[in-house]
Structures are given as structure tokens and as C-alpha cells.
Amino acid sequence: EAGVVQSPRYKIIEKKQPVAFWCNPISGHNTLYWYLQNLGQGPELLIRYENEEAVDDSQLPKDRFSAERLKGVDSTLKIQPAELGDSAVYLCASSPYSGGATGELFFGEGSRLTVL
Amino acid sequence: KNQVEQSPQSLIILEGKNCTLQCNYTVSPFSNLRWYKQDTGRGPVSLTIMTFSENTKSNGRYTATLDADTKQSSLHITASQLSDSASYICVVRSNAGNMLTFGGGTRLMVKP
Numbered sequence: 001e002a003g004v005v006q007s008p009r010y011k012i013i014e015k016k017q018p019v020a021f022w023c024n025p026i027s028g029h030n031t032l033y034w035y036l037q038n039l040g041q042g043p044e045l046l047i048r049y050e051n052e053e054a055v056d057d058s059q060l061p062k063d064r065f066s067a068e069r070l071k072g073v074d075s076t077l078k079i080q081p082a083e084l085g086d087s088a089v090y091l092c093a094s095s096p097y098s099g100g101a102t103g104e105l106f107f108g109e110g111s112r113l114t115v116l
Numbered sequence: 117k118n119q120v121e122q123s124p125q126s127l128i129i130l131e132g133k134n135c136t137l138q139c140n141y142t143v144s145p146f147s148n149l150r151w152y153k154q155d156t157g158r159g160p161v162s163l164t165i166m167t168f169s170e171n172t173k174s175n176g177r178y179t180a181t182l183d184a185d186t187k188q189s190s191l192h193i194t195a196s197q198l199s200d201s202a203s204y205i206c207v208v209r210s211n212a213g214n215m216l217t218f219g220g221g222t223r224l225m226v227k228p
Contacts, residue, residue: 040125040221040223041220042120042205042218042221044218103147103209103214103216105207107160110159
């Protein structure tokens with residue numbers, strides 16, 4: 001069974017440019033998460049979806065970040081315009097449902113963004 | 117505020133040695149605690165889960181402990197191997213809104 005797929009793996013852009021990341025969760029997983037991970041730190045939640053509904057986007061900087069999961073399957077995270085401080089790894093994770101007994105997350109390999 | 121603190125931040129050990137990583141949390145109400153291993157350039161992968169009633173659980177050379185009274189967990193690695201070099205992240209789940217709180221991780225380097 002395929003795991004969580006993210007693309008691109010690496011992206012280098014100049015500041016003020018837009019960038020988009022794509023995530024395809026494990027088939028059948030209702031819950032999808034986007035995390036930001038700075039070097040040497042733990043992941044920080046940006047947004048959590050239950051099917052197509054964003055149930056927690058309180059940490060998403062909405063002035064420049066947006067996300068969508070239109071059909072409740074794959075998702076896109078966009079940054080426009082990008083700033084130097086956005087350089088980080090953007091991790092996507094999925095789980096069968098957030099209310100599950102164990103709450104294990106399955107992560108993709110991440111998209112590493114470098115803003116010059 | 118829910119918090120998860122891990123120590124040490126980084127650790128270097130020689131191959132074959134043992135080590136113990138610590139995780140202290142203030143998450144309430146507590147549901148479970150997971151240890152994830154994150155290899156460089158990869159996403160985290162779950163190693164083990166600890167629930168309220170569990171004190172110790174082993175997964176190969178990894179042994180996790182949980183003291184729900186003091187809100188502390190540890191991950192002990194026995195006979196370390198070069199492939200154990202990674203970041204180890206402690207994640208605590210709260211029953212309130214199914215919230216997950218991540219620790220900052222411990223970066224372990226195993227040297228030959």
C-alpha cells in the first residue's frame with residue numbers, strides 16, 4: 001500500500017514568489033494534516049482536515065498561507081507571497097480518523113522549501 | 117497550556133552503547149503518548165504508543181516507559197546501531213478535541 005505522497009520534495013524560490021505543495025494521503029484516511037518543521041525542532045500544526053472540512057486552522061497564517069482539500073482526498077498548501085522565514089520543511093500526514101483510539105499519524109517525506 | 121519538553125536536545129554516543137531519552141508533558145486530559153523516529157530527510161515514523169495503564173513497552177531494542185503520575189516518559193535504546201542516528205519525537209495526545217502536542221525532539225547521533 002502506498003504511503004503519504006508529497007511533492008515537490010525540494011523547492012527553491014525567491015522571496016515574494018508563490019509556492020504550492022501537494023499531498024496525497026493514504027487511501028481511506030479521512031484526516032489530513034499539514035505541519036511546518038523548522039530545522040532541529042518538532043513539527044508545528046498548520047491545519048487539520050476531516051474529509052474536506054478544515055477543523056483546525058488556528059495556527060495557519062492566513063494572510064499568506066492557504067490550503068484546500070476539495071474532494072476530501074488530496075490537498076494543496078499554498079504560500080503567497082513567500083518570505084525568508086518560510087524556509088522550512090512542510091510535512092503532510094494522514095490518519096484513518098482523528099477520533100481513532102490510537103491516533104497514529106502517517107507522514108510523508110516532506111517538502112523542503114528554501115526562500116532566497 | 118499543553119506542553120511537551122524533551123531532553124537532551126542532542127546526544128552523541130558510540131555504537132553499541134545504551135542511551136535514554138526523556139519526555140516530560142503537561143497535556144491534560146491525557147490519552148496516549150507516542151514516540152516517533154525521524155530519519156534525516158524523512159517523515160516521522162511511529163515507534164511505540166503508551167497508554168495510561170501501561171508502564172513499560174518494548175519494540176526490539178527500544179523500550180518506552182510511562183509514569184502517568186509524574187507525567188514523564190522515557191525511551192531507552194539498547195546496544196545502539198548506526199541506523200539509530202535520527203531525531204526522536206515525543207507526541208502526547210489529549211482527549212480534548214483529539215489534540216496532539218509535539219515535543220521538540222532529541223537528535224541522536226551514533227558514532228562508530
